[in-house]
Amino acid sequence: MNIALWILQVLLAAAFAAHGWMLVSPPPELLAIMNEQLGVGFRIFLGVAEIAGAVGLLLPAMTRKLPWLTPVAAGCLAFVVASATVLHLARSETSAAVTTAILFLLAAFVAYGRWRVRPIASRSGASARTLASSTA
Template sequence: MNVALWVAQVLLAITFGSAGYLKATAPESFWPGAVPATLVRFIGLSELAGALGVLLPAAARIFPWLTPLAAAGLVMIMVLASAFHLSRGETQALSLTLGLGGLAAFVAWGRFRKAPIAAGS
């Protein structure tokens, strides 16, 4: 279980880190006008924070309780992303958002209940 959680955490960190970086740094002309650029940047920074949060606290064993909280935050981002894509009729994006949300939910559950990481000394 612990290995599966670490693999999931690394996958989430890579995926949300790269997506968050793109959203936080891409020029405004890159994004369609349906969403304010400020919101896109906020989502990008939130994804970057989540990417760091699912990996670094657990790896460093410094405040490891932040890892499942970061994963829960990523679940919320994916729930909102799914609603956004549904409202625009973009059903092809649902499999990715629901899959990532499920992976983040697995990490949140696993690090809260099944294999929590103890703080280092």
């Protein structure tokens, strides 16, 4: 299960980082369309949030510093793509809605998996447990 969660974390981080970068720095031919549909401020906010979420999926778990941020990041990204799914359904964009629904399921799975099933221990937590067991 741990390996499956890591694979999903890496894949989701790559997908959200790529999409976030596209929102922050879109190709010129898409810029006007994106600004019309989302607005400049919301587009940039969403892009930065997705990039931050991608970093949050990997960095705390890899460094084992504040690893509880990994399921929080996955949960926040799940909320973002659930909202995107509703938006795409309201616009009758079925294929985009299916894609975001799948991303929602994957992000929710990572959030639950890292929160309850296979949480990552922090460095301080691991050393404190080792110290406590060696003195007992």
